Amino acid sequence: MTAPRPILIVEDDAALRATLAEQIMLAGEFRAVEAGSAAEAAAKLDAGDARYDAILLDIGLPDGDGREFCAELRRGGKRMPVIMLTGADAERDVVRGLDAGANDYIAKPFRLDELLARVRAQLRVFDNSEDAVFTVGPYVFRPAAKLLLEPARNRKIRLTDKESNILKFLYRAAGEPVPRQVLLHGVWGYNSSVTTHTLETHIYRLRQKIEPDPSRTRLLLTANGGYLLDAVPGQAAAACQVAQRP
Numbered sequence: 001m002t003a004p005r006p007i008l009i010v011e012d013d014a015a016l017r018a019t020l021a022e023q024i025m026l027a028g029e030f031r032a033v034e035a036g037s038a039a040e041a042a043a044k045l046d047a048g049d050a051r052y053d054a055i056l057l058d059i060g061l062p063d064g065d066g067r068e069f070c071a072e073l074r075r076g077g078k079r080m081p082v083i084m085l086t087g088a089d090a091e092r093d094v095v096r097g098l099d100a101g102a103n104d105y106i107a108k109p110f111r112l113d114e115l116l117a118r119v120r121a122q123l124r125v126f127d128n129s130e131d132a133v134f135t136v137g138p139y140v141f142r143p144a145a146k147l148l149l150e151p152a153r154n155r156k157i158r159l160t161d162k163e164s165n166i167l168k169f170l171y172r173a174a175g176e177p178v179p180r181q182v183l184l185h186g187v188w189g190y191n192s193s194v195t196t197h198t199l200e201t202h203i204y205r206l207r208q209k210i211e212p213d214p215s216r217t218r219l220l221l222t223a224n225g226g227y228l229l230d231a232v233p234g235q236a237a238a239a240c241q242v243a244q245r246p
């Protein structure tokens with residue numbers, strides 16, 4: 001199973017925020033991080049190793065307007081799905097929220113399962129969009145284009161379909177090891193007759209492409225009967241026991 005995807009909840013109503021965070025994490029699919037103001041949210045987003053897959057954003061924040069905050073995010077190049085939490089007189093809020101670059105909105109009070117359905121829908125769209133851009137070590141990974149860009153060396157690495165899917169799958173696991181069988185099913189599908197040998201061959205080729213020194217893997221590691229992507233180098237190694245194997 002993949003690790004929970006991080007969601008940033010920006011809401012100044014502490015009780016609502018806590019309930020949201022608690023409920024969102026129940027299914028094990030998401031991990032919630034809370035911010036009570038625009039400033040706090042900005043600080044969380046700017047933290048060095050921060051990564052949020054989606055943002056739930058209240059419109060009325062004590063230190064600003066959620067729509068303005070959203071517009072700011074977009075100007076800063078942040079592309080993850082943003083779902084606005086709007087007040088009762090939603091109509092005008094909604095239009096301005098979407099104008100500011102929000103992907104969707106939901107009016108308070110809302111049902112949690114509806115909110116979750118919208119978050120999932122937006123993540124599905126985003127993950128397959130041209131905008132999906134992930135940082136993997138020294139690379140900028142664009143799954144839709146099957147490309148890894150290395151800005152520091154002005155280099156471009158083209159990936160095959162399967163290589164791109166393997167990378168995407170491992171990235172979603174957020175530094176947790178993914179067992180070979182899970183990865184195999186995730187990339188080739190359940191009914192495939194492909195064996196782990198094929199997977200290993202693909203991993204080998206992928207390492208040749210992305211590892212600065214393929215004999216000493218630092219990004220795509222072998223761990224606990226599977227593989228893990230150390231997208232933020234050092235983080236995964238510190239978080240779990242990594243059994244390096246040839």
Ligand code: CA
Pocket residue numbers: 011012013058059060061
């Ligand atoms: Ca509010």
